[in-house]
Amino acid sequence: YEGFRNNQKVTVYDEKLQHKIQYRALIEKELVEAIDNHDFKIAYQPKVELDSKKIVGVEALVRWNHPSLGLVSPSVFIPIAESAGLVKEIGRMVLNIVTDDIQFLKDKYPKLQHVAINVSAPQLDHSFIQILSEVSKSKDIDSSFIELEITETTFLDDLERVVPILNNIRALGYKLAIDDFGTGYSSLSYLHELPINTLKIDRSFILSMMDSDKGLKLVKSIISMSLSLDLNIVAEGIEDNATGMLLSELGVQLGQGFYYHKPEFLNEKVITKLQN
Numbered sequence: 001y002e003g004f005r006n007n008q009k010v011t012v013y014d015e016k017l018q019h020k021i022q023y024r025a026l027i028e029k030e031l032v033e034a035i036d037n038h039d040f041k042i043a044y045q046p047k048v049e050l051d052s053k054k055i056v057g058v059e060a061l062v063r064w065n066h067p068s069l070g071l072v073s074p075s076v077f078i079p080i081a082e083s084a085g086l087v088k089e090i091g092r093m094v095l096n097i098v099t100d101d102i103q104f105l106k107d108k109y110p111k112l113q114h115v116a117i118n119v120s121a122p123q124l125d126h127s128f129i130q131i132l133s134e135v136s137k138s139k140d141i142d143s144s145f146i147e148l149e150i151t152e153t154t155f156l157d158d159l160e161r162v163v164p165i166l167n168n169i170r171a172l173g174y175k176l177a178i179d180d181f182g183t184g185y186s187s188l189s190y191l192h193e194l195p196i197n198t199l200k201i202d203r204s205f206i207l208s209m210m211d212s213d214k215g216l217k218l219v220k221s222i223i224s225m226s227l228s229l230d231l232n233i234v235a236e237g238i239e240d241n242a243t244g245m246l247l248s249e250l251g252v253q254l255g256q257g258f259y260y261h262k263p264e265f266l267n268e269k270v271i272t273k274l275q276n
């Protein structure tokens with residue numbers, strides 16, 4: 001990059017930064033093609049009732065397997081798609097696939113009560129409301145079966161714009177969850193003003209709960225606050241039985257994590273069988 005030192009223009013070559021910029025540019029270019037080719041798949045991760053371990057929900061997680069780069073994680077390509085203005089198109093594809101899969105999911109998991117879809121803050125505009133309204137009509141889907149998960153950090157600085165959109169989405173019957181709750185360093189005071197149904201406690205808190213008394217106190221206070229606001233709670237990133245049991249004792253009903261189930265693709269054989 002270029003800067004000034006002692007009024008002298010200097011150019012510093014930062015290899016790492018350069019590499020990062022090139023990688024982003026590559027991903028961005030490849031994403032455009034992947035969108036054209038519909039190269040995305042959806043993996044579903046079950047959510048369980050902690051007591052019974054029964055599957056009562058699933059979360060749709062987008063997967064992109066690039067022909068030469070291999071599997072690129074959504075935590076890498078979604079932020080790039082967001083800043084490149086591509087996330088709305090990806091989001092539309094995800095919504096299409098998931099709404100087409102709902103019947104298979106219901107058949108596969110008899111106790112299923114909801115399907116969750118992750119949504120990025122830049123998707124939250126009037127065209128998205130239009131899309132949501134059309135999809136539930138055209139596919140005859142009960143909108144209250146779908147819960148949209150929005151990451152806390154991405155919309156906190158934009159509440160004035162986002163809250164009316166969230167209200168519109170709720171008016172259509174869709175449910176709303178705050179994802180990665182606790183990572184936004186937010187004051188808790190805005191929570192009761194949001195039209196949300198569910199709080200997902202971020203994995204980092206679930207980890208620190210098992211490691212320190214402070215961590216435990218923090219999770220306890222998140223839980224009591226959620227209960228007093230009448231919000232459902234989901235704990236994410238549960239990797240062992242002890243964690244799940246403790247959360248259940250603390251009053252958390254739903255959990256998600258590798259200990260119970262990893263994200264998995266719907267078995268295509270099952271799909272063809274059901275279609276015939």
Ligand code: C2E
Nearest residue numbers: 061062074075078094118119120237238239256257258259
């Ligand atoms: P998220 O919505 O918080 O999803 C949870 C992530 O944690 C997923 O990673 C999941 O595979 C992983 N995970 C689940 N259980 C465990 C566990 O026990 N241990 C550990 N270490 N990890 C666990 P994934 O699929 O790589 O997704 C990363 C993030 O990308 C998601 O975080 C979400 O913010 C975003 N994302 C994924 N799919 C979509 C999508 O369709 N649209 C949008 N806008 N964002 C998406």
Ligand code: MG
Nearest residue numbers: 059118149179
């Ligand atoms: Mg999520």
Ligand code: MG
Nearest residue numbers: 179180200236
């Ligand atoms: Mg999460």
Ligand code: MG
Nearest residue numbers: 180202203236
């Ligand atoms: Mg998280």
